[in-house]
Amino acid sequence: MEHMSRTETNGLPGFAHDLQILLVDHDTLSLMCIASTLEQYSFKVTTTEMASAALSMITEQKDDYKLVMANINMPDMDSLSFLRVLHKKEIPVIFMSSEMNVNVAKKALAEGACFFLEKPISLEDLKSVWQHVYRKIRTPRKYKHKPNCGTKMNSGKDCQGIKINEAGDVLRPPLGGVKSNEAGGESSLATRHALDIDKQNTCTLTCKAQGASGIKRPIDDKEEQEEVKKSKVNTEQTVSESINKNEEGTENRDSNGTTGDKKPRAVWTPELHLKFTAALSALGDLKSRPKAILKLMNVPNITVRQVASHLQKYKNQVQRIRETDTTSLPSSLSRLSNCINRNEFPPAKQSSLVCQYDQRTSSFGVRGNTAQLDAPNSLITSPIPVAGFNNHDYRRQNLYSGLSHYTNHHTNNPSEFYLRAQGQFQNLNQIRETSSFGYGAGMNEIMNQQPLGIEENRFRTSESHFPNMNYITPEAAASPYISGNTFRFPNEPPVMNQEQYYTSSLTGPFDSQNQNQFSTEVARLTTEVLELVPEQIASGNATNPNKFPADFNDGSQKLDTTAGEASPPNKNQPLSEYDELLKLLEEDPQEASCVGSVPNAGDADRYCEWLRETLLENSTDPL
DNA sequence: TATTCAATAT
DNA sequence: TATATTGAAT
Numbered sequence: 111m112e113h114m115s116r117t118e119t120n121g122l123p124g125f126a127h128d129l130q131i132l133l134v135d136h137d138t139l140s141l142m143c144i145a146s147t148l149e150q151y152s153f154k155v156t157t158t159e160m161a162s163a164a165l166s167m168i169t170e171q172k173d174d175y176k177l178v179m180a181n182i183n184m185p186d187m188d189s190l191s192f193l194r195v196l197h198k199k200e201i202p203v204i205f206m207s208s209e210m211n212v213n214v215a216k217k218a219l220a221e222g223a224c225f226f227l228e229k230p231i232s233l234e235d236l237k238s239v240w241q242h243v244y245r246k247i248r249t250p251r252k253y254k255h256k257p258n259c260g261t262k263m264n265s266g267k268d269c270q271g272i273k274i275n276e277a278g279d280v281l282r283p284p285l286g287g288v289k290s291n292e293a294g295g296e297s298s299l300a301t302r303h304a305l306d307i308d309k310q311n312t313c314t315l316t317c318k319a320q321g322a323s324g325i326k327r328p329i330d331d332k333e334e335q336e337e338v339k340k341s342k343v344n345t346e347q348t349v350s351e352s353i354n355k356n357e358e359g360t361e362n363r364d365s366n367g368t369t370g371d372k373k374p375r376a377v378w379t380p381e382l383h384l385k386f387t388a389a390l391s392a393l394g395d396l397k398s399r400p401k402a403i404l405k406l407m408n409v410p411n412i413t414v415r416q417v418a419s420h421l422q423k424y425k426n427q428v429q430r431i432r433e434t435d436t437t438s439l440p441s442s443l444s445r446l447s448n449c450i451n452r453n454e455f456p457p458a459k460q461s462s463l464v465c466q467y468d469q470r471t472s473s474f475g476v477r478g479n480t481a482q483l484d485a486p487n488s489l490i491t492s493p494i495p496v497a498g499f500n501n502h503d504y505r506r507q508n509l510y511s512g513l514s515h516y517t518n519h520h521t522n523n524p525s526e527f528y529l530r531a532q533g534q535f536q537n538l539n540q541i542r543e544t545s546s547f548g549y550g551a552g553m554n555e556i557m558n559q560q561p562l563g564i565e566e567n568r569f570r571t572s573e574s575h576f577p578n579m580n581y582i583t584p585e586a587a588a589s590p591y592i593s594g595n596t597f598r599f600p601n602e603p604p605v606m607n608q609e610q611y612y613t614s615s616l617t618g619p620f621d622s623q624n625q626n627q628f629s630t631e632v633a634r635l636t637t638e639v640l641e642l643v644p645e646q647i648a649s650g651n652a653t654n655p656n657k658f659p660a661d662f663n664d665g666s667q668k669l670d671t672t673a674g675e676a677s678p679p680n681k682n683q684p685l686s687e688y689d690e691l692l693k694l695l696e697e698d699p700q701e702a703s704c705v706g707s708v709p710n711a712g713d714a715d716r717y718c719e720w721l722r723e724t725l726l727e728n729s730t731d732p733l
Numbered sequence: 734t735a736t737t738c739a740a741t742a743t
Numbered sequence: 744t745a746t747a748t749t750g751a752a753t
Binding site: 419 | 745746747748749
């Protein structure tokens with residue numbers, strides 16, 4: 111694979127090394143700082159304080175500058191004139207400014223600047239500047255639009271994920287078909303930015319809007335401008351800090367180029383949705399209201415309305431599933447269940463799913479391909495409780511229990527929540543089978559998330575030991591969210607930090623290793639979320655930028671005790687069950703290792719430890 | 734005010 | 744089509 115052949119340093123692909131960058135900034139201190147940083151990333155930087163000097167240097171062709179980064183406030187020259195000159199030379203320009211003057215930025219972008227960075231510029235942004243160059247190289251003047259990506263890209267369906275457009279083959283290889291998106295490097299950078307932020311916050315709603323610190327250039331081709339009118343903004347911004355995919359975005363603006371006030375369209379990432387479901391689970395039927403959910407999720411920048419909207423959709427989906435579930439499931443569900451019963455989850459040859467993922471088209475999907483949609487027997491034998499999901503009635507029954515006990519012991523116990531979370535994924539098949547969900551990549555992905563599968567498997571295999579374990583959650587099933595269009599590829603930036611991102615791309619496509627890596631991430635995230643469930647899901651601080659999802663051992667997450675009131679009393683859950691569970695987890699490492707890709711031992715250990723601690727806490731903590 | 738429904742937008 | 748936003752009703 112090509113991407114594998116690339117060398118990589120500091121997260122940069124080989125071709126980005128030694129990139130000649132001309133840095134122009136009359137602010138000497140800033141100049142030095144930025145230059146220094148860029149050099150650390152292996153770029154070759156030439157500095158000058160004067161724009162005129164910069165142009166001279168370029169004209170003289172002393173160096174083959176691949177990129178110019180300049181302070182938009184040029185004492186000796188009009189920045190737009192400066193830009194035009196460089197534009198003619200096809201040298202990408204990134205403007206910088208200490209104050210984010212949107213109008214100025216937009217104008218610059220409209221004139222052809224690649225990006226606009228507000229100072230202070232994050233390391234990651236500096237690290238990512240090469241992307242503009244790459245884009246340039248690949249598509250000197252024109253940014254090709256793929257027919258099917260145009261406006262749809264905004265929906266996040268087709269292009270999601272692969273941020274690096276044409277560079278896709280290099281940076282992001284995933285499988286078969288990495289789709290390049292027209293946003294190309296631009297979006298890539300935006301994504302990256304979002305990613306960075308993400309690293310600091312585990313869950314975020316992303317939206318398309320102006321980047322947090324950078325504004326993306328509008329497409330400069332006329333045809334593209336047309337596209338832009340229709341399509342949405344590209345730069346990905348995080349509503350709460352984000353993770354997610356990017357969409358083709360530029361700043362929100364109308365056809366006049368004026369900034370509109372339209373709210374960006376948020377995207378519920380799997381991570382976010384996980385928190386959402388975790389909140390539901392923790393809150394219990396009666397308290398699962400938008401506001402409470404939001405509080406419990408503790409994710410910044412999402413609104414109650416958004417949560418309400420998500421809840422609405424969620425309920426609809428559950429309802430749909432339920433409706434279909436009351437009818438019999440197709441009989442083809444056996445392979446997976448067999449696999450599961452054989453302790454092979456994902457099934458040894460989960461490849462069917464993987465493959466599908468592999469071969470997925472942008473819309474991906476197993477949709478319609480029921481031949482491979484197998485579901486565990488449990489789904490067949492334990493129908494999702496049919497509860498009215500109308501109005502508030504949907505909470506009448508424990509939606510979170512898919513098995514026979516619809517006890518409303520929503521738990522405060524993370525382990526239980528965890529179980530539920532796992533159950534979530536057990537119903538995926540069902541969802542696929544019975545719902546109209548766009549069973550998207552996400553679903554497949556989730557199915558391939560070993561950490562989940564594994565745990566699930568464990569629980570499953572030990573099901574008889576834990577008769578009261580309600581680990582099948584219909585809602586989870588409904589976790590469709592995790593699916594569909596908002597889902598991202600395992601190796602996608604939003605899910606991983608840049609390092610991982612590149613690393614994975616170098617590791618190869620969607621192979622077990624990657625999968626494993628991703629799984630680990632998911633495991634962490636899941637654990638993190640679960641850990642917080644008892645009182646508050648994700649404190650939202652998790653700001654260790656080097657660890658994403660947040661390192662749950664970080665200790666930085668504070669549980670909001672006030673949220674505890676929202677947590678249903680579930681301390682009565684027999685701890686013995688968990689003890690057994692713990693034993694299983696610890697004593698049966700093989701069970702874990704029998705699965706294709708498993709979270710590494712460290713994760714398992716951490717999880718066990720965490721579980722133990724949590725149980726201890728729960729057993730003593732008053733509510 | 735909070736929540737939900739349903740229409741609308743993307 | 745699926746998903747998110749938003750106006751309006753409750």
